[in-house]
Amino acid sequence: MSFVIRSEMAADQSAIGELTTAAFLTAAHASGTEAAIIRDLRAAGVLALSLVAIDPAGEIVGHAGFSPVETDMSGHWFGLGPLSVTPALQRSGVGSALVRAGLAQLADLGATGIVLVGEPTYYGRFGFVARPGLSCEGVPDPYVQALAFEEPPVWRPIAFHPAFFSAR
Ligand SMILES: CC(C)(COP(=O)(O)OP(=O)(O)OC[C@H]1O[C@@H](n2cnc3c(N)ncnc32)[C@H](O)[C@@H]1OP(=O)(O)O)[C@@H](O)C(=O)NCCC(=O)NCCS
Numbered sequence: 001m002s003f004v005i006r007s008e009m010a011a012d013q014s015a016i017g018e019l020t021t022a023a024f025l026t027a028a029h030a031s032g033t034e035a036a037i038i039r040d041l042r043a044a045g046v047l048a049l050s051l052v053a054i055d056p057a058g059e060i061v062g063h064a065g066f067s068p069v070e071t072d073m074s075g076h077w078f079g080l081g082p083l084s085v086t087p088a089l090q091r092s093g094v095g096s097a098l099v100r101a102g103l104a105q106l107a108d109l110g111a112t113g114i115v116l117v118g119e120p121t122y123y124g125r126f127g128f129v130a131r132p133g134l135s136c137e138g139v140p141d142p143y144v145q146a147l148a149f150e151e152p153p154v155w156r157p158i159a160f161h162p163a164f165f166s167a168r
Contacts, residue, residue, distance in 0.1 A: 046163070066078045
């Protein structure tokens, strides 16, 4: 399947919400608030990078959001998530392409590194790994993973934007 990746435009917002809800309906670890998280990050002005994958018919079939995380590690750290691919097209490379495009764009923007909470078997392929000292409240450490463009001297806890916890 061919698809194009680009940054979101204003007209994409409702389609991103619908796609995100559909993708997480059957996901193993879902809160049901993922679409609201994206909406609230956008409203708070912290959806630093929001990428969509577009199929040849012009439909949005994937989305990746990135927002700054709080940490006392120096530099500029971003969190990846939510990441969604429309159910019918999962496992056909869309999610991987979104992650790789996001990493490249954030590296160009001067990010120090990217953190996320997710399945190590999926995210390991991009270079994300758990690190001693890297943690996120309420999440078992093996699921908290990072990819550093500049390796920090010491790994420290990270916290996602409050929208991840307040979204309804
Ligand atoms: C997770 C998700 C974004 C992956 O995107 P995708 O386009 O389906 O995945 P890709 O085609 O890029 O990669 C496929 C590979 O990932 C693996 N994979 C897909 N989802 C996985 C998961 N939840 N856990 C572990 N591995 C997974 C597949 O087994 C396949 O592995 P292989 O290349 O060794 O055969 C997508 O399946 C999705 O939207 N899932 C529902 C929402 C979700 O769980 N989001 C992530 C929350 S952290």
